[in-house]
Amino acid sequence: MSTRFIFLKKYGIGVGLALLFLLIGGNMFFAKVREVTFRASLPLQSLLWKSGASVAQFSEGILYPSALSKEAQYLRDEQSLLISELLSLQDIKREYELLLQSIGNGLPEDFRLQRVDMIGIVPGGDMILIGQGREEGVHAGMSVITSGRVFVGVVKEAFPHASTILLPSHKDFAYDTRIAEKNVMGVVQGAGQGRASMEFLPPDALIETGDIIVTNRIGSVLPPNLFIGVVRETQQVDVESFQRAHIDLTFSPRSLELLFLVVE
Template sequence: MKKIGQKFTAFFFIVASIALLLMGRSQSALIEQTRAQIFNAFIPAIKVVDFPRGATSSLSDWIRNVAVVFSDNQFLREENANLKRQLTEATELEIDNLRLKNLLNIKDGTLTTITASRIVSDSNSPFFKSMLINSGTNDGVKKGHAVVNEEGVIGRTINVAANASRVLLLNDINSRIPVKFADSGVNVILAGDNSPLQLIEFMPEEEKANIGDLILTSGMGGVFPPDLPVGVVSEFTEFGGIRVNPSVNLNRLNYVSVTEYEIASFPTLIEEPVETPPQNEEVEE
């Protein structure tokens, strides 16, 4: 009798697991909120467990940095001189660009950095590519915010709790990012497939891509601001697909920035009332 009871319990929990899977598939808001509350509660515990790894990693980074400090210093001095020259040129170009945009009445969207966050946990799975960061609604983070670093696009927030958020990485199978070819301006979609290289979708047949082509965000969809570096074309598949190597090294992420992009709002066109001549006006002869 007890064995039957145990089998019934097992059957109940198996059915419950399948029910959860089906509910999750339909993007149930309740499930998403519950998930957010639970991962939010466990973030402090994960941080405690991560402390020895974090401390060891910081120490090894410090030792590595000290070892290369002199060579880095020389390199940075040269780079600084180059950057100063480029800054002058860039400022001139920016002024020109602004003037031309004003002439054409083009309005840029506004990009706001909401917060800088630390990565607290990683999926560490071949099938799911996401991570948890230690910023949430308390820091102003909302679902759908773009997550970037100085190298380029990392992903977007998909589930936000009070003090933590889940970030869907650009290499996840569910990730789709509107991008464009920097040279030709052709708009395409960058699709993740859980592999290190992402796939270009909806490439027009008449357009050609070359190895090394730079891929930037197109700004379409309103999640990612335009012209952020995403990656470079790195290989062609045997079926003619285009693979992109991301500009961000997803294996070396420690800190990220959560950004909000607001598309420029245009003044609505108000139709002026058309003046019609009075019908019963007498025509003067």
């Protein structure tokens, strides 16, 4: 009997059995294991995320000063544009309020938001971690948005003091959405690695590059009219049965910091 065979006979079965128990046990108690791990790693992850953000911000200014000044100029231009838009919107809001008062209705209620802190990105980049969980009122299915009301994702799992957020690019993400202004409905489906597409669009709908995709009020559990992304290109699928639109998501998980949970 060769030495290798004796080694396999002596240790191989034991290692195999240990692996089998690890896999079965791991899957049976997966939620519990993750809960404990998240709780243990939360303070360090939070600290590392904050220090990483400050180092990145500091190094960006040193490494790319010209890019920074260009961005500052762009933001200044954008700010003046937004101010003018804001003024016109304020006029519209005033008219709208007067109109609602005249027909005896109040203003529609806004979302109730709760601030949450991002603490990490799960490998693959299509899921993020936040430092709030069940104890802080977070539940699976709740939506997370940015301060600019951009839709970030949906709470997948809520642990006592941490939660995982499914981004629209995750393969498990599939929610009803619509193309704003055109009112064409479809389903935003994640494709992994930061990519997503809008599926089941009517074959005759005129979808163009740059069309804005928002969450849908009808048939969706997501809060309505939250900005998700823009159409990059369209593709006809299965001989005119429906169209698919590849989309550019508005945010990068790395740029996220201050997030809000939609409580109501």
